[in-house]
Amino acid sequence: MASVKKSAKKPAKKKSAPKTDTVKQSKTPAQIPQKRVKAKSSNRAADAVDEQLARYRSMRDFHITKEPSGRTVSNKHLPEQLPFCIQKHAASHLHYDFRLGWNGVLKSWAVAKGPSYFTGDKRLAVQVEDHPMEYGGFEGIIPAGQYGGGTVMLWDQGTWEPQAGYEDVDKGLRDGSLKFVMHGTKIKGKWALIRMGGKAANERKPNWLLIKEHDGFERGEDDPCVTVEEPDSVVTGRTMEQIARNEDHVWNSKDAAQGKAWYRKGGDDEPEKKPAPLSDFKDQKKPAMGVRSFEKSLSTLPKENQPGFVAPQLALEAISPPAGEGWLHELKLDGYRMQARKDGSGVQMLTRKGLDWTHRVRAVANEVAKLAVDKVTLDGEVVVLAENGTTNFANLQTSFQNGADNVLTYFCFDLLHMDGRNIRELPLKRRKEMLSDVLNGVNEDLLRVSEHLETDGEELFRKACELHAEGIVSKKATGRYSSGRGSDWLKMKCLHEQEFVVGGFTLPSNGIEGVGALLLGYYRDGKLIYAGRTGTGFTQKTHKSIRGRLNGLVQKAMPFEQVPSDARRGVRWVKPELVVQVRFATWTADNLVRQAAFLGVREDKSAGEVVREETIVAPRPKGTDKKLREPMPSTKATAIHRVKRSVAAKQIITVEHAPVRLTHPEKILDESSGLTKQMLADYYWNIAEEMLPHIADRPLSLVRCPDGADKPCFYQKHANHALPEGVGSIDIPDKNGKIEPYITLSTAEALAGLAQMGVLEVHPWGSRNEDLEHPDRLIFDLDPDEALGWAVLAEAATEVRRRLKAIGLESFLKTTGGKGLHIVVPIAPKLDWPAAKEFAHSFVNAMERANSSLYLTKMTKAARKGKIYLDYLRNERGATSVAPFSPRARAGAPVSLPLEWSDLKLAERPVFSVAEFHEWKSRLKTDPWKAMATMRQRITNEILDGVAMQHSA
Template sequence: MAGAKKSVKKTAGKKAASKTSAAKKAPRKSLAKAKPISSNRASDAVDEQLERYRSMRDFQVTAEPSGGSEKTKNEVEHLPFCIQKHAASHLHYDFRLGWNGVLKSWAVAKGPSYFTGDKRLAVQVEDHPMEYGGFEGIIPAGQYGGGTVMLWDQGTWEPQPGHEDVDKGLRDGSLKFVMHGTKIKGKWALIRMGGKAANERKPNWLLIKEHDEFERGEADPCVTVDEPNSVVTGRTMDQIAHNEDHVWNSKDTAKGKAWYRQVGRSETSEEAESAAIEKKRSMNVSAFEKSLSKLPKEHQPSFIAPQLALQAISPPTGEGWLHELKLDGYRMQARKDGSGVQMLTRKGLDWTDRVRSVANEVAKLAVDKVTLDGEVVVLAENGTTNFADLQASFQDGATNLLTYFCFDLLHVDGHNMRELPLKQRKEMLGNVLDGANGDHLRMSEHLETNGEELFHKACELHAEGIVSKKAMGRYSSGRSGDWLKMKCLHEQEFVVGGFTLPSNGIQGVGALLLGYYRDGKLIYAGRTGTGFTQKTHKILRKKLDELIESTTPFEQLPGDAKRGAKWVRPELVVQVRFATWTADNLVRQAAFLGVREDKSAREVVREEATVAPRPKRSGKTTFDAKPSEKIAAAHIVKGGVAAKNLTTMEHAPVRLTHPSKILDETSGLTKQMLADYYWAVAEDMLPHIADRPLSLVRCPEGSGKPCFFQKHVNAMLPPGIGSVDIADKNGKIEPYITLSTAEALAGLAQMGVLEVHPWGSRNEDLEHPDRLIFDLDPDETLDWNVLTGAAADVRKRLKAIGLESFLKTTGGKGLHVVVPIAPKLDWPEAKEFAHEFVNVMEKANPSLYLTKMTKSARKGKIYLDYLRNERGATSVAPFSPRARAGGPVSLPLKWSDLKLPERPVFRVAEFESWKGRLKTDPWKAMVGMKQSIPAEALDRVRTRRSA
């Protein structure tokens, strides 16, 4: 390696030119796809790689452990690199450059990207032994880096001309190099981040693709998605984990040979299955090509919120409907990506391990990427479905045969199927499922016949009911009249709020006290005392004993319901079948079917039947769903605030559950009204929150109930919400919420988001703020004119140093003065400037201004809060509601508004009365404004910091 290092400095320019020239002759995206090979050949290939990387080691350069007993010196002409796909505590890519006999290493959460606009966070980790660069296999659980390791790419690298001094580049935090790999080619750069990130225990760098003939556009598929498998063996992560042919003991790295080869699991049957799959694929691909070529392209979604059916009293009449038997199981989305399969519940939970037999059959389908919608069931002897047996399979380990009935096709090989009519989707679904094992994987067939006759026949056969779907309907997430469900017997989920003890003395339950949620309150719905087995008695009792409470969770109870009851926290959800609802709104002849682990208690409501689908409307409209929704939208007047102002607003094009749910009792604000408001102000609000990390204040039960902050992404977020990876102070990568579309903003209403708080920097440059915020927080005894005078004072002082500023209400008693700046300062400098600025104000008028947070000292004063100007701090966004009574809004003001006689208050529910302000947005000029803080002001800050 030492020799290699010297030769690089002499010939790097020449080699780079020749290899770049050669690379230009190849197609820009001709990245090779390695085909999977047999287990023995794969193991041999890994052995060869380990030996190859060991031979690259020059032990005279460094005393790093070899991982092997023999020491060889082998001068390598080209510097090696490898990228390992590593499923440890989270999936990431280890980017490793061979240098000075070791692998300089960075952990890249999302892996490399050929789009030059992507700046992928790369956390520098400890150097690794050169031999590790050839490793593919398993690191045992409990050891450092425990998990599965894939050799995703490898090749050689060299410094770019003018950047041959690699040691200097590592010291200075700027590496520029050319890659010659199978998947990764061309010019790249690693740039160490400045500011706080530079001082982390594990320094943060950015991995960036530089402009050349290999770069890709933003809309092009990412190379990590396009090329997911091993560059050496062609295996997937699952296949490597399954085979377990090589093991690396991290704890033995310093002792000598850290890896060993063991006899892998036989793949004889797998090879035969692989050949069969390839044969099927070759036969089916040509049949799909013509149909798929006309469909819009897309990256395969990680999860698609399911389309749901409305409960109906009777089937629809007339033509244009497809009728399917209603299945009694768990709704699941099957997502196949290569040989990897996920089985996701209706809320996006991964239940693959619970239905492994089904997942294995989905993996054999003759398409590379597909997303299916269907239901996992256990078939009874009479051909119907048995939910109790299904639940026993999940909870008791019963060995019932699981069958996945597929009824929709959402994505195939990079194409969006959801815009096709349902009838055409099902035709193509039949092709996808052709040849599948019918025991585990079946098509949910339909009939185009009289819906009422089919419904009666289904009930005669003791089926649960039918689902009727519009033949020409597109797939649309959420509940709509395009899908209707009719049940022969009533059946739905209920929340258990209490139980009674059995009279026979067994360790179980006598009856379950059932309920459902309405407007955030648990409504009593009666009880069920049948349907239990010996096993379910024990399971239920154990679960309920852990939830016992001293008081009832129900809003109201009839007197006889309290007799002998033991109350529990309302967390357990059960499936119940019953004959009908009584006049007292209680279930009649109810029988327990099983525990629902895929449903949260708070989403359980009483299922209401409808007669027919309602026609869709567009443009401006009023609510016309349920009478209760009309009342909520048009007639609620509380505290002098009229909610009817929003009834002429355009509805946001997002799916909401319980749109009439009240989120603010004072103003009558509903979930639908909140979504419509976000949709109406999106054009003005997005420039200040888009492509920034966000913290959201969620109030699921409304402004008067407990609320909480959410800043990290999860599977429960609505469509359109993205993520940005941010390293915390310990170097741990966390996915923060971010968004950029009006649909995503409006979708926040579904989560009960009553406040949006952005960072003061953008995703593309997180370490350099592009705005400063001065928060003027007055004591409640101060008059409005005192606060306006302070805001004018801030503006005057900023103007004196050449900075324009902008004003807004906080939605509370204070004001924000915001200064747009060019993203040049790091966070500590920005914070120090803001601190010094308010200190000067405090010294000039100590009787009015205060810069410390001590509440006891704030009486009669204005707290000048400068702490919004530090990394990770947020402030409420312009146009954002606040989670306070009345639903006030943080609204941009003109400076002339300081002359108003009293503090202006703007509420979401009164949007109609103040929406005219959007025509002359006083913050419009802020977008694109790049001011710089004067050098002399910064010099004072820097002097203070150094002191």
């Protein structure tokens, strides 16, 4: 059997090695020593990776000689040290590389979903080529263009051993059956790798199944998945985004033959390269100068006693970034503006109104106290960083109000006072140089400089929106710090966001203790102006907490100056005291917010100071076309707010790319029309205003075609960690009471993000999240035999409408994106699902009885020749139908589009596709379904009885 050189002794600790905490593992013989560090700085994390690479390099000397064929293998011949690692790998798609050390290499499988402790999960594991042992210690970046290009995380590692009776590993690899025991930090116990038979066995890369076997470590089907529960690096504790951002180690497989498979950024072995373009959003670190080196500069500045509070400088909102040089561009932060005031050993954290919130950000205050200056005043923003590196106000608000365990980071973007001198008189660029020095060496998890770029503002803004950032703030490099709002600071938002005053609320239709929608307003000339409403973005906790606060503010008088009559129905008016943060797509022509989503309550602002944030036109160099200075119309939001450009022809170009991050945006999803992933994302983004009312806050099933419409597609209805930003979940019990997390969404950004997953169809339930058991729309699907002409189908749809009208129900029409038509009936959510299904069944049965030569209500395909199948089965719990404006996963990527009833008079069946959106976009000027939003039709007992009688007649 095999023998192994024992080279796994713990290497001597270098003097410069960082302190780490030992990772606890199950007791195994001569385990590989492992360490884990909290990634408080990129250097500490990089040192930890160096140690791992050194360990795995030492294992390259392992050699195992094969046991002669036919001999029995015993445990005593097995090596004591068999390493394994699992690397989380974001390449063309996120997956997990499962690697077992054997015969001096890493036998490797790519597992798309990662390992699962539920024994019923059989995770597909595609066997890939053996990897060098050294690669098992790697965490960092593989450059684009090389095999596996992307980010690599050491997700887990440890040792493994074959199970009793399966000690001949070489035989197991040949026969396709490996059974082994894992001793890792996250993965433990008995596991099996079984090679699949049939077609899968003949694939270029053999397909195996990774299966958890029964033991004390297994979990139930409803238990949390280990990949979701423990997503970060086992070695450094970093997220994928932190690894990608730090780029401290690079795997360079092109130089592997020369023994230079990897190098450390900044190390002696780093190859020379050209500097990266500024538009790549890389940090621009300045060399530390030492605080004392500023003493001479400080002596020339005006003396002052350290101010107790400095009224902050504020930014005007602009429609586009300023052009030309002389501007510093920073990422816009979504948090609480605060001044940090250090006076000796005392620190205060003051809000934008001067309130002392030190107790709320104690960890940040403690870090400020460590600065090597006696007196200093900093200006910045306290935020919670999301996994993708952007800031998340909703998480920040839950930290303050609900005590959520989120790390608070204070981004400093200005220096106002230092050691008795007024720094505010210096140009901004100089202030930021001094600020970088003051913050040198701090814990960057808690305190850091808000970096800036001096580059093209428009390009930077576009990039910021692609990376899901809030937007950018552009500041004059030569500007002095001036309290109040002025044009030296300009902010551009990828999506609009501002504070509003709550003047009323509606009750939820499902009777929960919460709110249905908030009525929003802002002050103008002392009057509260109605700005629309928001009914999305609430969690179970915020529903309850906001309702509790509003109950104490209820009053009879309407606080707004004026509210449209249709918006007053069912409203409870409140004293205008509660301020909330809201994100929305744009302002409508009626000056109402569109696609608004609740983010959180603002406790740092009083209601009286909430005004509408107006936009201005940013400064441009002399000679620019004057037309560019005109304010732009308030139309649908785009990736860069419909930036007007003028080059030689001085023509207006509308940029409407979706502000979502896509891998391989040029990938073709439909060969016949040339539809790309980017085109699909742009379509979803531009159609969101029309499509969201029909899918928002409903359970959804998605048809995913990651390799295109002509390749295998599949349905996904359950939420998981791989969904794009903004896509959420709602827990729904199945018929057996088992809770399942269904996909749901409510924002344009989330909808556009579906393109990254290759989603070519969106299918909503017929009920909303707030009242799942009562549908608010019924759907009759007319599915004709292909031999029937358009005129026959159109007449059938007209008959359905006529019959519905006869019983007092209005209906709406749309194409299915295929050969059929959908007729949709909006109803008040009063009927339960069984009653709704029975009504629909009785209705179509009556049509079949009246004309059985044309209509059919059974699904039997053999009987459909020359007939129209009246499908009523969309009207039951859990059933879905394709959404209005959704593409279809068919050749040409056709669209299911709402129609006017007059469209039935067209000579041919109308067809619309995603790729030809520009040709039929003008149809959106009129909405044939406009009346549906306010229609409250009820299916009464009289209607039910009447339809039932027709059915039985």
